[in-house]
Amino acid sequence: MSARAFALRAAALLLLVLFVTAPGLFAFAFRPLTVNGAPAIYNQGSLLALTLSHLRIVVLATLASTILAVGLGIFVTRPSGAEFLPLSRSLVNIGQTFPPIAVLAIAVPLVGFGEKPTFIALFLYGLLPIFENTLTGLMDVSPQTLEAAKGMGLNPRQRLMQVELPLALPVILAGIRLSVIISLGTATIGSTVAAKGLGEVIIAGLQSNNVAFVLQGGLVVALLAVLIHDGMGLAERAVARRLGRPVDEVA
Secondary structure (H helix, E strand, O other): OOHHHHHHHHHHHHHHHHHHHOHHHHHHHHHHHOOOOOOOOOOOOOHHHHHHHHHHHHHHHHHHHHHHHHHHHHHHOOOOOHHHHHHHHHHHOHHHHOOHHHHHHHHHHHHOOOHHHHHHHHHHHHHHHHHHHHHHHHHOOOHHHHHHHHHOOOOHHHHHHHHHHHHHHHHHHHHHHHHHHHHHHHHHHHHHHOOOOOHHHHHHHHHHOOHHHHHHHHHHHHHHHHHHHHHHHHHHHHHHHHOOOOHHHHO
């Protein structure tokens, strides 16, 4: 990592931390965007608390998506599960078929308002990239490598855990990274069904015609997305280097 890249990442992280913990420091920058004496900084709740709630729902939904998508990917790449690949693809595509707001509209009558319908929407939306990358990673393991593992006396379970999954890990991580970034943006609509998150700031700005609020919510989400995308990308490249693979394969 170059010194310039490190400095930019550190500056972005510092800006994010300062903004969510002491937003009043930045009032001067947002005051020109307000009209009729409206507040320059979101004052209907804690930006830090909303940011943590936003991250919490994204992490939980991504974790659930990862468990199911990776499990399905492993299952359909085994001889006993290959015939279920078309069905599995249809299932994980459900989240991409319906708009998030439609999923929320269906989920609210079933589970009520709050985090639950948002969790369902993010969970469904996160399945496809993780599933497809798991398939790609596992299917890209060369037959020669598998034959060598078999010749070493490894049984199918050992070949999966000790050979296939480690080799596929950089590609799987790339799918998880994409899922997280999608969820970070999509989670903002959860505030329409009373889920705590940064969408509250954006919606409050839209309702009061306060551009400063809208920009603040969008700025925090954007910084989170950039920092998480960058951090997970570094992790993928580190894993790829340990496996002796070109880093551009997982970019």
